[in-house]
Amino acid sequence: MQRTRGRAAVTLAAAPGGARLTHLHQSGSAKAMLPRIHTPRPEVVFLNTAGGLTGGDRMSFALTLAPGASATATTQTAERAYASSGGVAELAIDMRVGAGGALDWLPQETILFEGSALSRRTVIALEGDARLLMLETVVLGRIAMGETLTSAYLHDSRSVTRDGRPVLMEPxxxxxxxLRRGGASAGLRGARAIATLALVAPGAEDALGPLRAAFPGDGVEAAASAWNGKCVARFMGSDAALLRRALVRAITTLRGGPLPRVWQI
Structure with a gap:
């Protein structure tokens, strides 16, 4: 059976208030767009024209910000991991941020379908005093269709380094x-959507108070901690729409501005 292959890579150099494009590569089903926006800080939008991932697919996205460059990167829509007829889909995300640069990596949700199998590796390398805001959201099943996952596989590895040293590891x-023991106290406790939001930057600890103040009330559980230049928050809820709204509040608090234009709220 035919399988998807794709690679998209973008390099941006510093420009007043943001960055400018210096390199763009697109092949297969992986694409990268830089839509016109009304701020000097560009938005890089990655997309998979195949519409989703299934067993045997291979996809990679890469972004390099030169020293002093600032940008926001996201995905055009939620990534869907479809049921696999054999093998595991692989998605590799590699990003590098030069000293004095800033990256907001804010992909939309990954939705796991029943029988899906996905292995994703995210590696982000920071240099010097570079700043990173990073989000990852996983939705367990097509909630609107009443789907409850009983069989799915996800191996999600996220690592952030600063000058070659690990500063945040998220397996x-x-x-x-x-999924069978999801109701256990050490499991998902019935959550259908989970997310991690992390700010990695000098002085990130100062964001803890405002972030906690932005946490929602009913419907979503959230907790945050801060240490050694990191502020990390975790969210879980039974409804993906409620979780998304909670994330919007948290991201807006940490960004000090609106979400990427492609996000639909």
Whole structure:
């Protein structure tokens, strides 16, 4: 059976207030767009024209910000991991931010379908005093269709380094066994959507108070901590729409501005 292959890579150099494009590569089903916006800080929008990922697919997105460059990167829509007829879909995300640069990596949700199998690796390398705001959201099943996952596989590895040294490691592994014990106190406790939001920057600890103040009330559980230039928040909820609204409040608090234009609220 035919399988999807794709690679998109973008390089941006510093420009007054943001960045400018210096390199763009697109192949296969992976694309990158830089829509026209009304601020000097560009938005890079990655997309998979195949419409989703299934077993055997291979996709990669890469972004390099030269020293002093600032940009926001996101995905055009939610990424869908479809049921696999064999093998595991692989998605690799590699990003580099030069000293004095700033990256907001704010992809939209990843939705796991029943029987899906996805391995995703995200590696972000920071140099010097570079700043990173990073989000990852996983939705367990097509909630609007009443789908409840009983069999799915996700291996999600996220790592952030600064000058070659690890500063944040986020491994996540979900299997059919995980889903079976999802109601346990050490499991998902019935959550249908989960997210991690992390600010990695000098002085990130100062964001903890405002972030906690932005946490929602009913419907979404959230907690945050801050240490050694990091502020990390985790969210979980039974409804993906409620979780998304909670994330909007948290991201807006940390960004000090609106979300990328492609986000639909």
């Amino acid at each position: 996540l592994r979900l299997t059919a066994e995980t």
